[in-house]
Amino acid sequence: MACSAPGGRKAFAGSRPPFPEDIALDAVLHRLARESSPVRVTAESLAGAHAELLRRLGE
Template identity: 55%
Template sequence: MNQLIITLSDTERDGLADLADACGRTPEELALDAVRAHLAGERERVGAEAARLAGAHGPLLRRLGQ
């Protein structure tokens, strides 16, 4: 398992701790869930954009691949 250290402001850390306490979870669990959700969303967004570009520029991409 890898670790990532991030710096939060006091306000951000307090907010994360308060939310974690209200949810019965740890701040680390909430942060990990947030990172996973962001990665999934970005993966979907980038994939959709790549598909759009491939569709829009298909003939050019095929010619470049020859």
């Protein structure tokens, strides 16, 4: 029986125990998903605060 796993992957419940690599990958994907929102907020805040400098550097 297939069930959804983090990152859009499929986990097959009952067919075999997960490999250590599967467990590690799921943990990393979960951590990245959790951290992406705060990182985006910080990046947008910095970009907004320094918009004029970024514009001038791009010229």
